[in-house]
Amino acid sequence: MKYKVLLIEHDLSSLRVLKRVIGKANLDVISATTLVQAKTIFNNSSPESFLCAVVDYNLPDAQHGEAIDFAIDSFVPVIVITSSTDGDIRDNILSKAVVDYIPKKNAQIYEYLSRLLIRLEKNKNIGVLVVDSQRKRRSAMTSLLKRHNFIIHERSSAESLTDYLSENANIKLMIIDNDLKNGLGIDAVSEVRRNFNKDNLSIIGSSLASTAGENSRVLANFLKSGADDYLAKPYCHEEFFVRVMQNIEYLEQIELIRKTANADYLTGLPNRRHFFLQVNEHLNRDLKHKTLALMDLDFFKTINDTFGHDHGDVVLKEFSKLLAKHFNEYVISRFGGEEFCVFLPNVSLTKALPLLDNFRTAISKKRFTRKGVSVQCTVSIGVTSKFKRKIESMLMFADENLYKAKDNGRNCIVSD
Template sequence: MQQNVLIIENGEGNLELIAKLVRRAGLTPVGATSLTEGKVRFSQNIPESFLCAIVAYSLPDAPQGQAIDFTANAFIPTIATTETLDSGIRDKVLERDVVDYVPKENSQNYDYLSRLITRLEKNKSTGVIVVSTNRILRTRTIALLQRHNFMAFECLTATDAMHTLSEHNHIRLVITDNTLPDMTGTQFVASLRKAFSKEQLAIMGVAGGQGMLMSAHFIKSGANDFLRLPYCHEEFLCRVMQNVEYIESVEEIRRVANTDYLTGLPNRRHFFYMVTVQHQFLSEHHALALIDLDFFKSINDTHGHDAGDIVLKAMAALIEFYFPDEIISRFGGEEFCIYLPNTPIEEACQRLEDFRKVVESEVIQLPSTDIKVTCSIGVSGAVTQRVDNLLSLADKQLYAAKNNGRNQVMCEQPDSSPLEQVSLL
């Protein structure tokens, strides 16, 4: 479903500026310059299509925040905007069920608004755990997180929180009180750090009336951040956003570092890491395959490098589709690698032969023509605890497949000598 953002702003200039931010976030602005027009624009769309609303506190026909009341009562997450940072208006805005409010007094506030819009979509798949026996603290914190579309979990004990973490892999932040029934908050933080690094899970400590000492204890125990009670609405949300965005930034850096830029497959380095981690626990039945496109240079020479890129992307898509549970990689150039754990060599070779036939029959559409390609595959199922040895043996089989006429699978049996191999044609 198309994601809309309802914008009700006082003036065409403000409306267009915010609409640009919404478009930049990949969302569709639905704009109005009065509450009356906003109600009409809202009624013309499916209510569930609105991700959020950005609404001015003061409008010509709604000078006291009535437009905010309208969108909040329509159950649309609402971001309020004000012309200036006025404490009286701020208090009136925050009395309502709003996500946040943004004063439009400088460009940095618009940058914050842009981040906020993007976060409301991302937060739908981001989990946060609140751990506390204080019902009021828990309820208030959960309510604020849900306003921001976070998937919020509440736990009374550290044990409950650890169990929740084990069940949900999308949790990025834990907010914990210091007084827990089964251990102190700092002990809980220290135990979390044994399982999760600061780059994997953010932790915020919360406590009141204990001055600077408690914050130091939390940080030294491994927390990323600390919040004193009673906390300010805006400070809480800003700190939550910063901590979640830090985790996401590290994840994105890792993803880029481990991904081939052209095909989107894992790269060679990540392949070795994944196989090495899983290889320690595998049985002796496994296989590793090297796949090489035949006569790839002639594709580049005849049709151009852009065409070669299209072929590589098509090959990567086929590998992803036919080997969804295996460890796959683009090794570089026109060479790909597949590791098949817990797979007898006979089964692996048959699957790869079936795949070779799929590649042979696939029609790849280029801008100017359609072409077909073939591939040669070398497979080894040798019993070894060294991934580099397995790779070297598969490479020998690939070399044999190339020398034997290409477009075939050459398999080395686990108990064979280097000269004993099986060709699947």
Template sequence: MQQKVLIIEDSVSSISLLKKLVEMAQLEPVLATTLTAAKHLFMHSEPEDYLCAIVDYDLPDAIHGEAIDFAVQSYLPTIVTTARLDEDIRKSVLSRDVVDYIPKENAQMFDYLMRLLGRLEKNKTIGVLVINTKRAERNAIAALLRRHNFITYECATAADAETILDKHSHIKLVFVDSEIQDKPATLFISWLRKQYAKEDLAIIGLASDRNNLLSARFIKSGANDFVRKPYHLEEFLCRVNQNIELIENVETIRRTANTDYLTGLPNRRHFFYTVNKMQRNQPAQQALALLDLDFFKSINDTHGHDAGDEVLRVVAKRLGVICSDVIIARFGGEEFCVYLPDFTPEEAIQRLQHICRKIAEKPVLFEQTSIPVTVSIGLTTQNDHNIQSMLTTADKLLYQAKHNGRNRVVHD
């Protein structure tokens, strides 16, 4: 279900702009021009229906930010907009549990709002761990992060942090205070960095560092960033977002580099990286299969390359569903590869025969034309820890499948 954004704003121009921004973020704007109207609209709603609220500080019936209090007390992550921002208003806004505030005077700030809406949605799946011996400090940091929809974890020791990180792979950011109990903070950061690359886990050091020496030691030990206590709220949040966005950007680059552009399946490069990594554990049993679409050149020649591309996409989608528990990749052209770790020979043969039947039983529909599709498969179940050797064997068996009439599985 499409999530909503409650907009409490009395300026016609601001309402128009905010409505467009919310719709561009593929969210549903719910508009109120006064605090009274907002209360009426929200009366029959649940907080879970809303991603957040965007609230003007100064409204006709709420001139001192009372609408902000309503949104916060309604358990809505609240973004505040204001036409004027003197120091008193700024302090008044930040004294409340808001996500952030945005002065209307700066056009760039609306671009920031767009990114903030996207962040609030993405943060729902991102974990942040706060390691600090002082319960009040770590609780305050965790509460601030939860305003931004992060999933938070807290602990006081390095040992507890290791356990939490092992258990929760969605943790992307760790705050390490300089006074953790059971290990010097710089040594723990150094250990963390050996376990997790910078592009997988961001580490931010925390300390009351007045002479700048500790910040340098943290960063040299492997931290991505450093925040001095007492921290400035806006700087703190900017550093959090920058470090999370850096990890996401790297993930996007990785995904692009490791994904076949046409089918969306992993590509040959990612296949070798993943399988070689898995083979370090030396699975007791394994199998590998090469799959090749039959008469694919004829499909291209008869129906055109667009039809050929559609056949590849449809087959890849079917393979992705059937092989969701194993490793699959498009190797190039009309060839796919499946790696089945911890499969007995019987299980592997059964799975590949199932694939062969599923591909053949339903033609691909392209522009009202039904295109029959079959696949030939070479499967090796020889437990050779040399992946290249297994590929060579599977390729020979695939050739036999083609020679024996296609649309079949040949195994050793």
């Protein structure tokens, strides 16, 4: 689903630039220059189709932020842009349930807005768990998080916290108060860290401290117990959002690094290194059956020489998509060039062969098209269930069978 953004801005120059910024975030822009126009747009649309509204604080028919109230009342997250950030205007904006505000004088306005829009869309799939014994404090925090489209989870105690996190895999951030009914948040963090490392779950500790010294002590104990950050109460909601975003983005950067290290750059499939890591994890278990298939595209060099490497890349990408679709339950990899591999744990050779032949047939019928030019391609497959202590032995047997498949005329499967 492609979301829309309602842009309410009366300055035509700013309107044009903001439209381009929002469009680059892959979002549809619906624009209005007055509050009256915005109301007409909403009367003919569903608020659920809007990711958010980007609203100028001062409009010809709404000079004191009335358009912000309208968008909030329509249950749409609001980002405010403003020419003035004097005390009264800033206080007025922050008194409302807005996502954020951006001064027009800020040279980074467009970059920040683009980042914020992308963030709002991503947040729809990210869970945040708030753990606090006091309902009022939980509600205040979850209200802020909802503005940013997070999936909200609440707990009043640390009881069975690890189980709850295991059952809700979308939770990427936990914000936990130290003063809980059944113990200290610091102890709960230490327990959670036994099962969830910092690459998979960020934790922000929080506390209402009576003195600066006590605040420093609690902060240090939270960090030593495994928390990533600390939020002192009472807090400014701008600080709250900054800390939340930094911790979420840290996890995303770790995931990107991991994906880059483990994935083939062209097809996105697991690379050879990651394939061995995954297979060895399976081999450490007591598997009744082990089947491995080594695949090679037939006459792939001819495709590159005849139609160019760009067309060859299309073949590799489309082949990879079909491979992932047919064998999504198993371990797959691009080994390099036009060679691919599939490891099927707990699948016998007898059961694996029909699966592989269905895939071979699908490839032979597939047309790979680029710029109106279509080519067909076939695949040869060598399969083995022989195993001698290491995966390398299976690869050797599968490679021998692959060569036999090539010698047998290609577009066929040879097994033990």
